[in-house]
Amino acid sequence: MDDLVRRYGDLTAVDGVSFRIAPGETYGLLGPNGAGKTTIISMVAGLIPADEGTITVLGQPVGPTRIAVKRHIGLVPQELAIYPELSGRENLTFFGRLQGLHSKDLAHRVDEVLDLIGLTDRAKDATKEYSGGMKRRLNIGIGLLHRPTLLILDEPTVGVDPQSRNAILESVEALSVEGMAVLYTTHYMEEAERLCDRIAIIDAGKFQAEGTRAELIQLTGEVDHISLSGSGAIPAAAEAIRALPAVQQVDADRHTLVLTVRDAPTAVAAIVTAASTAGMTLSDLEISRPDLESVFLQLTGKALRD
Amino acid sequence: MSRTDLRQLWTMTASDLRQRIRDRSVIIFALVVPLALMFVFNLALSGMEDVTLDTIDVAVAMPDGDQLAATLVDAALNSDAVEVNQTTAPADEVRELVRSGEVAMGIVVPEDFSEAVTSGRETVVDVVEGDQAGLESSVVVAVLQAVLDRFAAGTVAAAAGAQLGLPPEQLAVLAEEAATAGPQITLTEGETSNEQLSSSANLVAGQAGLFLLFTVGFGVLGLLAEREQGTLGRLRSMPMRPGLIVAAKGLVSYILGVVATSVLLVVGSLFFDVSFGSPLAVVALVLCVVAAGVSLMFIIAKVARTAEQANISQSIFAMVLGMSAGAFFPITASGALGQLMDLNPIAAFMRGLGITSGGGGIGDIGTPVLIMLGFAAVAAAVSRIVPDRGAGR
Numbered sequence: 045m046d047d048l049v050r051r052y053g054d055l056t057a058v059d060g061v062s063f064r065i066a067p068g069e070t071y072g073l074l075g076p077n078g079a080g081k082t083t084i085i086s087m088v089a090g091l092i093p094a095d096e097g098t099i100t101v102l103g104q105p106v107g108p109t110r111i112a113v114k115r116h117i118g119l120v121p122q123e124l125a126i127y128p129e130l131s132g133r134e135n136l137t138f139f140g141r142l143q144g145l146h147s148k149d150l151a152h153r154v155d156e157v158l159d160l161i162g163l164t165d166r167a168k169d170a171t172k173e174y175s176g177g178m179k180r181r182l183n184i185g186i187g188l189l190h191r192p193t194l195l196i197l198d199e200p201t202v203g204v205d206p207q208s209r210n211a212i213l214e215s216v217e218a219l220s221v222e223g224m225a226v227l228y229t230t231h232y233m234e235e236a237e238r239l240c241d242r243i244a245i246i247d248a249g250k251f252q253a254e255g256t257r258a259e260l261i262q263l264t265g266e267v268d269h270i271s272l273s274g275s276g277a278i279p280a281a282a283e284a285i286r287a288l289p290a291v292q293q294v295d296a297d298r299h300t301l302v303l304t305v306r307d308a309p310t311a312v313a314a315i316v317t318a319a320s321t322a323g324m325t326l327s328d329l330e331i332s333r334p335d336l337e338s339v340f341l342q343l344t345g346k347a348l349r350d
Numbered sequence: 351m352s353r354t355d356l357r358q359l360w361t362m363t364a365s366d367l368r369q370r371i372r373d374r375s376v377i378i379f380a381l382v383v384p385l386a387l388m389f390v391f392n393l394a395l396s397g398m399e400d401v402t403l404d405t406i407d408v409a410v411a412m413p414d415g416d417q418l419a420a421t422l423v424d425a426a427l428n429s430d431a432v433e434v435n436q437t438t439a440p441a442d443e444v445r446e447l448v449r450s451g452e453v454a455m456g457i458v459v460p461e462d463f464s465e466a467v468t469s470g471r472e473t474v475v476d477v478v479e480g481d482q483a484g485l486e487s488s489v490v491v492a493v494l495q496a497v498l499d500r501f502a503a504g505t506v507a508a509a510a511g512a513q514l515g516l517p518p519e520q521l522a523v524l525a526e527e528a529a530t531a532g533p534q535i536t537l538t539e540g541e542t543s544n545e546q547l548s549s550s551a552n553l554v555a556g557q558a559g560l561f562l563l564f565t566v567g568f569g570v571l572g573l574l575a576e577r578e579q580g581t582l583g584r585l586r587s588m589p590m591r592p593g594l595i596v597a598a599k600g601l602v603s604y605i606l607g608v609v610a611t612s613v614l615l616v617v618g619s620l621f622f623d624v625s626f627g628s629p630l631a632v633v634a635l636v637l638c639v640v641a642a643g644v645s646l647m648f649i650i651a652k653v654a655r656t657a658e659q660a661n662i663s664q665s666i667f668a669m670v671l672g673m674s675a676g677a678f679f680p681i682t683a684s685g686a687l688g689q690l691m692d693l694n695p696i697a698a699f700m701r702g703l704g705i706t707s708g709g710g711g712i713g714d715i716g717t718p719v720l721i722m723l724g725f726a727a728v729a730a731a732v733s734r735i736v737p738d739r740g741a742g743r
Contacts, residue, residue: 089587114589123580129369141361142588144354170372186584 049096050083057083059249062097065194065225070216072240073229074336076346080249081229082122085198088227089119101194115144118192122199124179125186128172132163132182135171136189143190153189160215161185177208184215188224195219196227201235213238233336245340252343257336264342266334267292268308270315272301277323284322285315308333358590362598367605370568380565380610384557388618391553391678405433406486409448411441412459418467418501419459422475426457426494432486441476448480455479455487457494467501547704551626552676554618555703558611559696560672562643565610567664569603570647574657599651600644607640627706631715635702638722642695645729652736671696695725 050058058080065071073081086092088099090106090113099106104113126135136154145153158164161181171179180200188195197216201209216239219226230236236243237257244254253260272281282296285303290311293304301319305311308331319326340346351359370376408427412419427434437453444456458476460466466473475498479487547555573596576582585595615626615636626632646667654660674681675697691697702718 086583091583091586108586108592111589111591114587117587119584119587121580121583123583125580125584127365127369127581129372130365134365134368138361138365139584139588142358142585142590144589 045084045088045097045099047097048084048087048094048099050080050087050092051095057249058087058094060097061244061246061249061251063244063251063254065227067193067225068220068223069241070220070226070228070239072236072243073227073246074231074233074236074240074243074340075229075246076231079231079246081246082198083249084246085119085196085227085229088194089117089196090114091119115190116193118187118190118195120184120187120195120197120200122202124183126171126179126182129170131168131170132158132174132178132185133167135182136186139186140189145190153191157185157189160188162211175208177204177211180204180208180212181215184212188219192224194225194227198229199231200228201230201232233340237336243336245336245343247340247344247346253339260336260339261334264334264339266338268305268311268334269332270303270305270308270312271328271330271332272303272315272319272324272326273299273328274319274324274326275299276325280322281319281324284318288314288318291315355591355594358588359594359598359601362585362595363601363605366569366572366598366602370602370606376565376568376606376610379568380561380606381613384561384614385617388553388557388614388622391557392550392622403432403486403489404484405435406455406490407435407437407453408490409437409439409444409453409456410459411439411444411457413461413463416459416464418464422459422463422494422497422501423457425497426490429489429493432489434490445478448478451480453480454484455490547700547707548624550622551624551703551707552680552700554615554622554624555626555700556672556675556677556696558614558618559639559675559699560668560677561614562607562611562639563646563664563668563671563696566603566607566640566643566647567650567661568606569599569601570644570651571654571657571660571664572602573599573651574654574660578657596648600648603644603647604640607643608636611636611640625707626703627709628711631706631710631712632703634712634719635699635706635715635722638719638726639695639699641726642722642729645726645733648733649729649736652733652738655739675700693721693725695722698722698725 045064046062048058048061049056061080061084063071073084075081083092087094088106090108090110093107101113101116104110104116106113106117127138130138133154136157137150140150140154155164158167161184163178163182163185166174166178171182174182180203184197184200187197200216201212204212213235216226216228220241226239228236228239240257242254242256243260245252245260253263255263278296278298278301282294282301285291285301286294288311290306291303292306295302301324303315305315312329312331316326316329410423410427412423423436427436437447439447441458444458447453448456456476456478458478460473460475463473463475465471475494477491477494479491573582576585582595586592612633615632618624619626647664650660650663650667654663671694672678674691675694677696677700681691698718698721702715702722705714705718
């Protein structure tokens with residue numbers, strides 16, 4: 045996607061956005077409601093044309109009248125885009141036929157997807173009788189039924205209970221393993237951190253920053269902190285920890301050591317071992333890391349959920 | 351249109367029809383409600399048709415030997431419309447008989463009645479109605495008035511003769527002939543000129559036409575519901591021509607409209623012992639009126655922002671077009687309003703059924719067919735021009 049622009053009257057909803065997604069990569073669009081995420085997705089899915097810029101999937105241009113390329117794209121819209129009067133199997137079969145899947149292959153693929161989204165037992169029930177989480181899973185299943193090259197997921201966990209949400213996130217993680225390119229929009233920082241290989245932070249229609257989680261956090265200049273509390277040889281422990289290469293700074297008082305470190309999850313094991321060996325008995329350990337929320341706050345001057 | 355296009359078109363149409371049948375609302379609106387209304391209105395109308403008139407007692411006072419007075423009384427009291435027990439009495443006694451309730455009404459013809467009529471002088475026939483007066487006395491009064499109107503015509507003829515210089519004897523003869531002669535103009539009903547449906551047939555045709563406008567909404571207006579529930583966006587992301595989605599909705603509307611209207615006409619015909627005539631001509635009328643209804647729905651689908659707005663607009667159009675066509679009771683209008691009402695496709699449909707029920711065939715329904723197809727073409731053109739107000743949602 046190169047230099048995408050989309051205007052609604054005087055409002056520029058998307059302003060010069062560019063990005064690329066490789067096979068097997070999960071690319072996240074992280075931003076608050078109204079940032080322009082859904083407009084970008086609508087253009088990439090070929091629902092609306094871009095006023096400026098180009099979109100290509102597998103080298104083919106994308107747009108509302110570009111029919112052939114849509115076979116390579118799967119869309120999971122934010123709304124539950126399923127028919128309540130039809131069963132789960134009928135919904136999948138209906139959209140599978142429109143995608144061009146033929147009888148035998150379609151029936152086999154529908155069974156596979158029902159199994160993948162955990163709805164085999166309820167396949168014959170009308171979806172109006174499904175729970176919210178089951179509808180969300182079916183909504184995703186329809187999007188990946190035809191094995192698209194690019195799967196677009198627009199806030200797929202909105203309004204979902206924690207258990208279903210976890211199941212959905214696990215499904216998405218499995219897709220990238222299969223080599224599918226995934227474009228994932230969310231305003232939940234935890235989801236973007238967990239799923240996305242690269243993340244674009246978007247606000248007011250513009251990309252504020254783009255990169256891996258570590259690259260984005262580096263932009264803030266913030267670092268990880270580990271706080272150790274306990275008794276025993278505190279000064280000796282401080283000296284031992286200070287000697288570790290990942291540790292940048294150690295501040296000590298009578299019972300607590302506050303450490304500034306690079307990549308706390310990796311360094312924590314060596315730190316605990318050093319403290320114990322030096323004679324410190326640990327009673328508490330706390331890790332604090334800068335997250336995408338703080339990146340967003342620093343880049344836009346507002347919180348992600350504003 | 352390629353095979354793939356046809357396959358996708360039928361996939362969407364079949365799925366939509368399956369859903370409409372499952373949610374049962376189309377069956378209720380397209381069949382159950384109109385059939386129920388047909389039965390209710392038929393009961394009400396048959397009650398009106400079964401009214402029987404009782405014998406009425408009438409006291410009459412009229413001058414002896416007055417031929418016009420005798421003609422007047424004879425015409426009023428011996429019509430086939432109502433049976434009369436006549437009592438002859440002096441004028442004062444007539445009023446007393448009515449007051450006492452011995453007779454239901456009295457008629458007092460003045461002494462100089464014939465002379466007044468032939469000379470063009472004003473005269474008054476007194477009608478006195480008592481407490482027992484009802485529909486029967488109204489019928490007698492109506493007949494009396496009709497005869498008096500004809501006498502007035504005789505007076506006008508005599509006045510015209512006087513202006514031409516005819517002698518008085520000839521004027522009297524002329525006036526009497528004009529007043530008492532039967533009508534010189536008669537209406538002969540040809541088979542295809544009879545566009546009037548019987549009350550039962552009018553009810554069946556009217557309800558079928560009115561509810562057609564509700565039925566066809568289940569297809570086209572589903573576009574707005576799909577937009578709201580998000581499935582329209584998903585459909586548009588499918589590898590198919592965007593126009594197929596709209597075409598499928600139109601096809602669903604058309605199939606539902608043809609099936610529902612046909613069922614209503616057939617069931618209505620069987621239950622109410624009505625014949626609409628040539629099946630081929632009736633099928634042609636049904637196909638045309640459904641085309642007009644579907645085209646109208648496309649305009650509503652473009653103009654309405656939400657499904658709720660669309661449903662309200664649809665109801666308004668259905669009631670206005672249905673009622674002005676005479677779906678519940680006959681409505682007539684003249685002048686520009688009458689010409690406008692002639693363009694109503696439901697009215698054209700009912701007029702066409704009137705022609706076929708009177709024996710007309712496919713060659714006799716050209717005008718109503720042209721009106722319906724013209725309406726469909728204009729509505730389809732308008733629907734393409736008007737901006738889609740809900741597209742931004």
